[in-house]
Amino acid sequence: MARIGIADTTFARVNMADFAIEVIKKNSKHEIERYTVPGFKDLPVACLRLFEDYNCDIVMAFGMAGAAQIDRQCAHEASTALQNVELKVKKHIIEVFVHMTESEDDKEIFEIAKNRAEKHALNTLELLKDKTALTPYAGQGRRQGKEHEGPVKL
Amino acid sequence: MARIGIADTTFARVNMADFAIEVIKKNSKHEIERYTVPGFKDLPVACLRLFEDYNCDIVMAFGMAGAAQIDRQCAHEASTALQNVELKVKKHIIEVFVHMTESEDDKEIFEIAKNRAEKHALNTLELLKDKTALTPYAGQGRRQGKEHEGPVKL
Amino acid sequence: MARIGIADTTFARVNMADFAIEVIKKNSKHEIERYTVPGFKDLPVACLRLFEDYNCDIVMAFGMAGAAQIDRQCAHEASTALQNVELKVKKHIIEVFVHMTESEDDKEIFEIAKNRAEKHALNTLELLKDKTALTPYAGQGRRQGKEHEGPVKL
Amino acid sequence: MARIGIADTTFARVNMADFAIEVIKKNSKHEIERYTVPGFKDLPVACLRLFEDYNCDIVMAFGMAGAAQIDRQCAHEASTALQNVELKVKKHIIEVFVHMTESEDDKEIFEIAKNRAEKHALNTLELLKDKTALTPYAGQGRRQGKEHEGPVKL
Amino acid sequence: MARIGIADTTFARVNMADFAIEVIKKNSKHEIERYTVPGFKDLPVACLRLFEDYNCDIVMAFGMAGAAQIDRQCAHEASTALQNVELKVKKHIIEVFVHMTESEDDKEIFEIAKNRAEKHALNTLELLKDKTALTPYAGQGRRQGKEHEGPVKL
Numbered sequence: 017m018a019r020i021g022i023a024d025t026t027f028a029r030v031n032m033a034d035f036a037i038e039v040i041k042k043n044s045k046h047e048i049e050r051y052t053v054p055g056f057k058d059l060p061v062a063c064l065r066l067f068e069d070y071n072c073d074i075v076m077a078f079g080m081a082g083a084a085q086i087d088r089q090c091a092h093e094a095s096t097a098l099q100n101v102e103l104k105v106k107k108h109i110i111e112v113f114v115h116m117t118e119s120e121d122d123k124e125i126f127e128i129a130k131n132r133a134e135k136h137a138l139n140t141l142e143l144l145k146d147k148t149a150l151t152p153y154a155g156q157g158r159r160q161g162k163e164h165e166g167p168v169k170l
Numbered sequence: 171m172a173r174i175g176i177a178d179t180t181f182a183r184v185n186m187a188d189f190a191i192e193v194i195k196k197n198s199k200h201e202i203e204r205y206t207v208p209g210f211k212d213l214p215v216a217c218l219r220l221f222e223d224y225n226c227d228i229v230m231a232f233g234m235a236g237a238a239q240i241d242r243q244c245a246h247e248a249s250t251a252l253q254n255v256e257l258k259v260k261k262h263i264i265e266v267f268v269h270m271t272e273s274e275d276d277k278e279i280f281e282i283a284k285n286r287a288e289k290h291a292l293n294t295l296e297l298l299k300d301k302t303a304l305t306p307y308a309g310q311g312r313r314q315g316k317e318h319e320g321p322v323k324l
Numbered sequence: 325m326a327r328i329g330i331a332d333t334t335f336a337r338v339n340m341a342d343f344a345i346e347v348i349k350k351n352s353k354h355e356i357e358r359y360t361v362p363g364f365k366d367l368p369v370a371c372l373r374l375f376e377d378y379n380c381d382i383v384m385a386f387g388m389a390g391a392a393q394i395d396r397q398c399a400h401e402a403s404t405a406l407q408n409v410e411l412k413v414k415k416h417i418i419e420v421f422v423h424m425t426e427s428e429d430d431k432e433i434f435e436i437a438k439n440r441a442e443k444h445a446l447n448t449l450e451l452l453k454d455k456t457a458l459t460p461y462a463g464q465g466r467r468q469g470k471e472h473e474g475p476v477k478l
Numbered sequence: 479m480a481r482i483g484i485a486d487t488t489f490a491r492v493n494m495a496d497f498a499i500e501v502i503k504k505n506s507k508h509e510i511e512r513y514t515v516p517g518f519k520d521l522p523v524a525c526l527r528l529f530e531d532y533n534c535d536i537v538m539a540f541g542m543a544g545a546a547q548i549d550r551q552c553a554h555e556a557s558t559a560l561q562n563v564e565l566k567v568k569k570h571i572i573e574v575f576v577h578m579t580e581s582e583d584d585k586e587i588f589e590i591a592k593n594r595a596e597k598h599a600l601n602t603l604e605l606l607k608d609k610t611a612l613t614p615y616a617g618q619g620r621r622q623g624k625e626h627e628g629p630v631k632l
Numbered sequence: 633m634a635r636i637g638i639a640d641t642t643f644a645r646v647n648m649a650d651f652a653i654e655v656i657k658k659n660s661k662h663e664i665e666r667y668t669v670p671g672f673k674d675l676p677v678a679c680l681r682l683f684e685d686y687n688c689d690i691v692m693a694f695g696m697a698g699a700a701q702i703d704r705q706c707a708h709e710a711s712t713a714l715q716n717v718e719l720k721v722k723k724h725i726i727e728v729f730v731h732m733t734e735s736e737d738d739k740e741i742f743e744i745a746k747n748r749a750e751k752h753a754l755n756t757l758e759l760l761k762d763k764t765a766l767t768p769y770a771g772q773g774r775r776q777g778k779e780h781e782g783p784v785k786l
Contacts, residue, residue, distance in 0.1 A: 020276045023186075024308050024309065025308070026304050026307040026308060026309075026310055026311075026312040027311070027313070028308070028309045028311070028318070029309065029310075029311035029319060029321050029322045030309050030322050031308055031310075031321070032309060033308060033309070034308075034309075035202065043332075045321030050301070050302055050305060051302070052301070052302060052303075052304040052307070052308045053262075053297070053304065053411070054264070054290070054297075054312070054314070054402035057249070057253070057265060058262060058264070058297075060253055060256065060257060061256040061257060061260060061261065062301070064257055064260055065260060065301070068260065069260075075444070079461070085242075086242070086269055086271070086296065088393075088394070088397065089242065089245075089246055089249075090249070091397075092245055092246075092397055092400075092401065093246065093249045093250055093253060094253075095365070095397075095401045096250065096253070096401055096404065096405075097250075097253035097254075097256070097257060099365070099368055099401060099402075099404070099405035099408075100253075100254070100408070101257060102259055102368065102369040102405070103368060103369060103372055103405060103408055103409060103412065104257065106369060106372055106373060106376065106377075107369065108366060108369055110359075110362070110366070111365060115394055117394075122322045122323055122324070123322075123324055125322055126322045126324055129307040129322075129475075136362070139362045142445075143210040143361070143362075143366075147232060147357075147358070147359040147360070147370070147373070148359070149359055149360075150334050150360040150361065150362065151358060151360040151413060153334040153360070154332050154333070154336070154339055154341060154360045155332065155333075155334075155335060155336045155337065155338050155339030155340060155341070156334055156337075156339075157334075157335070158334040158335060158362070161361070165337060166337070167337050167338065167339070168337045168338050168430045168431075168433055168434045168437075169430055170430070170431055170434055178616050178617065179616070179617075180615040180616060180618055180620040181619070181620060181621070182617045182619070183614070183617065183618075183619035183627060183628070183629050183630045184617050184629065184630050185616055185617030185618075185629070186516050186617060187617070188616075188617075195494060196491070196609055203609075204609070204610055204613060205609040205610070206609070206610060206611075206612040206613040206615070206616045207570075207612065208572070208598070208601045208605075208612065208620070208622070211557070211561070211573060212570060212605075214507060214561055214564065214565060215564040215565060215568060215569065215570055218565055218568055219609070221566075222568065223484075232617075239550075240550070240577055240579070243550065243553075243557075244556075244557070247554065247557045247558055247561055248561075250558065250561070251558075251562075251564070251565060252563035253512055254561075254562070254565055255565060257615070264523065265527070276630045276631055276632070277630075277632055280630045280632055283630075328689040337786040342764060352774050370658070387688055391652075396701075396702070396705065400705055400709065402774075403673070403706070403709045404709055404712065404713075407673070407710075407712070407713035407716075408713075408716070410676065410677040410713070411647060411677060411680055411713060411716055411717060411720065414677060414680055414681060414684065414685075415677065416669075416674060416677055418670070418674070419673060423702055425702070440670060444670070447670045447723055451670075451674075455666070455668070455678070455681070456666055456667070457668075458642050458668040458669065458670065459666060460641040461668070462640050462641070462642060462644070462647055462649060462650075462668045463640065463641075463642075463644045463645065463647030463648060463649070463650075464642055464645075464647075465643070465644070465645035466642040466643060466670070467643070468670070473645060474645070475645050475646065475647070475740075476645045476646050476738045476742045476745075477738055478738070478739055478742055486770050487770070487771075488766050488769040488771075488772055488774040489773070489774060489775070490770070490773070491771065491772075491781060491782070491783050491784045492771050492783065492784050493770055493771030493772075493783070494771060495770060495771070496770075496771075508672060512763070512764055512767060513763040513764070514763070514764060514765075514766040514767040514769070514770045515724075515759070515766065516726070516752070516755045516766065516774070516776070517634075519711070519727060519785060520714070520724060520726070520759075522715055522718065522719060523718040523719060523723065523724055524763070526719055526722055527722060527763070531722075547699035547704075547717065548704070548731055548733070551704065551707075551708055551711075552711070554708075555708065555711045555712055556715075558712065558715070559712075559715035559716075559718070559719060559769045562716070562719055563719060566719065584784045584785055584786070585784075585786055587784055588784045588786055591784075607722055620769075628743065
């Protein structure tokens with residue numbers, strides 16, 4: 017049994033963490049530690065604490081980025097720092113970010129967020145198994161938040 | 171009782187720190203340490219000193235970015251370094267940045283700055299309590315500097 | 325005999341790793357360790373593990389980036405972190421990334437991916453030999469994924 | 479008495495360091511260590527040496543960026559590394575950069591460079607005193623290189 | 633006598649290293665260590681090895697960037713990592729990068745590359761002498777790859 021960290025924000029407009037937690041509970045007996053921060057720039061240090069202070073083996077980080085250029089830049093800063101955390105603790109952070117530019121329709125944003133959270137919860141469970149657990153799907157054009165694209169057709 | 175660092179700049183055109191300090195004093199008995207620098211690129215090392223030399227438990231960093239592309243780039247450099255400080259000390263820095271592009275009206279910039287400083291002061295107090303103090307608001311579309319957007323409506 | 329790490333993704337639409345592995349097996353007796361992750365942002369920590377936990381001497385990292393601006397940004401974050409891993413372990417990661425913007429034709433994307441994977445597998449074998457193994461080709465305009473451009477013609 | 483590092487470049491088209499040194503000598507008895515490099519990307523390691531090998535307490539880094547996009551990118555790389563140096567030694571580097579895009583008139587570029595160098599020399603002296611030496615000017619819209627903008631008018 | 637590292641790529645279309653080595657040999661008795669890699673993203677770890685495993689005192693890093701936006705991004709990633717290497721070892725890396733956007737004429741690209749390599753070889757020799765060896769040229773608008781611009785004319 018492993019411990020899965022769940023870091024999310026009050027800024028996001030969809031409670032993605034709840035969808036992921038449901039999938040994790042349904043498919044495993046892993047323990048869950050949650051940490052909620054104001055915005056995605058507060059996620060990296062939350063993730064670091066989940067790893068070092070709460071002994072998590074892997075963390076899912078949920079965030080939602082607005083449509084303005086400055087939002088994209090902030091997402092970039094958050095993602096860069098999340099990478100730094102991963103390298104510091106040598107463990108995976110599955111970044112589940114939704115960009116408001118992905119759709120202009122609220123309902124569709126909700127569906128993207130839910131689908132991405134659920135599929136990445138399953139990816140998280142696979143990564144906890146073995147480094148080749150996902151190898152059967154290598155290069156298969158898998159997507160989270162929308163339909164799989166599949167491999168290039170020749 | 172905790173110690174809250176307040177790092178701000180002479181470049182900003184609104185004294186945001188004063189608004190935040192007022193909120194902190196009204197809602198807690200935490201101690202406050204202030205550090206003022208010329209511009210936001212001087213904030214990261216000021217924050218690091220507030221953590222390591224002045225024993226702060228959390229820091230609020232206030233900055234204001236001009237409207238030119240180079241200003242956005244400088245904000246990016248400052249934000250990246252603030253993330254590095256957070257990971258170095260494993261503590262939160264609540265970044266309270268206002269971009270002059272957010273409004274062309276001086277009065278509105280003032281209101282955004284005041285609102286953001288005050289709401290983030292409250293977020294700071296919550297983060298000092300517990301990692302799930304903000305969880306009831308997870309995915310609720312909370313905003314600082316303007317009205318809350320609320321969760322996606324289906 | 326050395327150990328070559330192969331890190332790849334389920335997001336990519338071409339199984340580039342298989343092409344590289346074939347070249348490596350045909351031209352050497354090096355051992356191979358594979359690690360498959362969801363997307364290229366998960367590659368850096370996979371590479372770090374391949375070096376530190378699986379004793380690899382060099383790693384090839386395969387990824388494919390979508391055509392949207394956000395995909396380019398994500399590739400940038402992954403590449404920056406891959407550089408950090410290289411400097412941390414002082415070993416080469418040969419980054420084999422294909423951008424969907426390189427061609428609008430699926431068949432051509434496939435050819436680029438295959439060609440890049442195979443040529444970089446050969447580069448990987450050269451780098452394992454000596455720091456001057458590639459010096460005879462210095463400044464010769466060598467390309468992976470397409471024809472060599474050759475040196476500037478005067 | 480402190481030791482102030484002065485790092486500058488042969489690329490810049492104005493000898494900004496001389497203006498700053500004059501201000502420092504006129505207003506203090508601090509010692510000065512100078513280090514001249516080809517371009518601003520050579521400044522970060524020069525600053526690190528000024529701190530660690532020449533015992534400087536603070537460093538002023540002078541650079542000038544050309545008008546092309548690639549120049550802006552190089553300035554970004556230099557600034558990012560300067561931030562890293564600051565966090566490494568926990569001391570301030572006052573970055574005095576002039577962008578050729580700030581004016582198309584050579585005379586005006588000269589005035590901006592001189593004014594920025596002189597005002598930042600004074601900021602440097604303040605930062606050496608105390609973390610609240612500049613607090614009376616917090617949020618006052620102070621500028622270097624041009625007139626102070628002052629606080630937002632309501 | 634010092635040891636100068638020379639890191640270059642097979643991607644570049646001009647053998648810049650050869651021009652630099654000629655200048656170094658003509659003007660000094662320093663030893664030279666060469667390391668050739670596929671592309672400029674492979675340069676940072678090569679430079680780190682030249683410093684730590686081959687005892688170089690300074691390194692010249694030669695690269696050539698294509699004209700597409702993705703090439704500029706890759707150059708940015710390489711440059712950022714080169715800065716990290718410099719700060720890690722506290723020694724200079726003289727970055728000699730040519731961008732294919734600097735000219736559409738092959739012959740001119742060749743001239744820029746040769747001129748930049750030769751002038752930076754001389755800068756390298758100066759930096760090995762003393763931190764003020766270049767101070768007489770501070771703010772003098774020196775250029776590599778083209779004519780010196782000279783100081784701003786008033």
